[in-house]
Amino acid sequence: MWSDLLPFSFLRPWWLLALPPTLLLCGYLYRHMKKYSGWEALLPVNLRGALLQQQQGRRYAGRYLLLALCWTLALFALAGPAWESDEGVERSDQAALVLVLQVSRSMLSTDLTPNRLEQARHKVEDILRAFPERRIGLIAYAGSAHLVAPLTRDHATLKNLLGVLHPDIMPARGQQADQALVLAAQLLSSLPPDSAQVLLLTNGLSEAEQSVADNTAEQLGERLRVLGIGTADGAPVPLAEGGFMRDEQGRILLPQLDESVLSHFARRHGGEYARLSVDDSDIQYLLATASGSDELLQTEQRQWLDQGHWLLLLLVPIAALGARRGWLGLLLIALWLPPPVSAMSWQDLWQRPDQQGAELLQQGQPAAAASHFEDPQWRAWALLQAGDYAAASQAYGALADSEPENAEFHFAEGTALALKGDYPDALDAFEQTLIRAPEHTAARHNRQRVEAYLAELAEQEKEQDADSETATKEADNGSGATADQASEGDTGHDDESAANSEETPTSGDQTANGADSNAPQTSDSSSEATAGLNEQRASDELEDELPGTSTADSTGAPLPARGYNVEQQQALQQWLRDIPDNPAELLRRKFLYQHLQQPDGRPR
Known part of the structure; x- marks a missing residue:
C-alpha cells in the first residue's frame, strides 16, 4: 500500500x-x-x-x-x-536449465558449417549470453552420459569446458540419450517443476533410445525441450585419418535429421521441439516460459534499502539545540580542533584491505597487494606472484598447518618451495598432496620433474667427483716426479741443487695457476650439480681442495657460477609453470574413469 x-x-x-x-x-x-x-x-x-x-x-x-x-x-x-534502488535488486534467479549435448561421431557431419557440433557449441554460447543469471548445467553423451558441469552461474567455466567437448574424449561410441536424460532428471529432482527445464541438443534418436527414454521423458513432461541439429539431407562424417565414416555394410554414412521423430518424442509428454536456427528465435520459442518466471522471481524479491539512519543527522543538531544554550559555538570550536592521529588513508574509508589488495593485484602489483591482504590465502597467492618464494612457502605452510587435509595448500607450498630451490621439502609437500588427493595430476607432474632434476644433479655430481679424483691423481704423479728430479740434483751438484730448489716453487706455482685456470669451470659444474640445494657447502669444499680458487673476483663480483644458478632457477620456474592444464585431457580421463567404474551403462 x-x-x-x-x-x-x-x-x-x-x-x-x-x-x-x-x-x-x-x-x-x-x-x-x-x-x-x-x-x-x-x-x-x-x-x-x-x-x-x-x-x-x-x-x-x-x-x-x-x-x-x-x-x-x-x-x-x-x-x-526505504527506497528501491537498481543496485539493491536481489538477483535471485532460481530457474535452472540443464543442457544435454550429443557428442557422438555423427555430430561431426558437415551439412552445417563447419559441422554440427560446432554449431551446437555456438547455440549453447548464445543461451549463456541470453540468461546470464540462470543456473545452467551441462551433460555430454555419446555411448555413455557424463556430467560436465553441475548447475552453476559460473558461465565462464561452462564456456571453457564446452570448447573442448569432442567425440575423441568420449570413452564409448554410440548414442545413449536415455542415460543423459536420466542424469538430467536427477539434477532437477530437488527443484520445483515450474522452475527447471531440460534442453536436449541432438541430431536424432534411434527407436531403441526412444523406447528406453520414454519413461524419463514422461517424468520430465513439459520441462523437456528438444533442439534438432542438422539437415534432412545429411552429409558425410569426415575422419581424422582421411576418408569418411561408413556403416556396417561399408557404405558412406549420411546421418540425417528426422524432425518428425524428434518432434513426436518431445511433444508426446507436453514438451516442445524446434530446429536449430541462425538467430535466437529457437531459444525464445523453447525457453520463453523460463524467462517469464525469471522476471517474476526478480520482481518478487526486490530489496528495499533502509534509509532511516539519514534522519539521525537532522535529529542530532535539533536535540542539541533543545538541550542547552551555546551549542552552536561549541560546534564551531570543535570544527577547528585538529583531527586525531590515525594511520588510515582516504582509500581505507571506502575499501577494506582485501579489496585494496585485489585491486592492486589486478593492476599487476602483487608485492604491494601482499602488504594489503589480510586474508592469508590471498596474501600467499600475492607473494607467489611477486616472486617472494620464501615468504610464499611460509604462508602456504602456515595454511597447510591450519588445514592439514587441504591438498591444495600442500601443493601450493610445494610449488613455492621448488621455486625457492628447496627441493627435498618440495618433494615432501607434493607427497602430502598426493596422499590427500591421489588424482592430483599437477602435484604428480611436479614431483616427477623435481625427482628427475635431482637425479640429474646427482649424476652430474658423481661425474664431478670422478673428475676431481682424476685431477688429484695427476697432480700427485706430477709432484712425485718433481721430487725425484730434486733428489738427483742434490746427489750430483750443490749449485744445481740450489737452482732446482729455486725452480721447484715455480713449478708448484705453475701447478697452482693451472688449478686456478680451471677453477671457474669446476665451480660452474659444482653449481650446476647442486643448483641451490647445498651451494654454500660445495663452495667451501672447493676452497679447501683448491686454496687458490675463490667464489668472487677482486672486485667482489661473483663468479659465473652464481649467475648460472639464476639461469637454473629461471629454467626451473619455466618448467614448473608448464603444468598440463588442458581441459580436454581432464574431461577425457574423468569420463573414462567414470565409465570404467560403472560398466553397466548407468548414468554418471
Missing part, C-alpha cells in the same frame, strides 16, 4: 502509530507549562495570586515544537523509510 501512494515505503510502519500520542503528549506538556510555572508547589495558596503573574508562553512554544520535531523524526527513523 505504501509503495503505491508514496515513492518510498516503510519497513516498520507500526512505529507510525506512536506519532499521534506523541504529538498529544507534547501539546499537553506545553499547556501544563503555560498554566503552571512550578512556584505553585512552593507558595501558599493565599499568596499565589499576589506573587505570581501570568505571562504569555511564547518563550516555551519553541522548546516544545523542537521536542515534537525530535520525537517525530525519531519515529520516522524507527519506521524505516
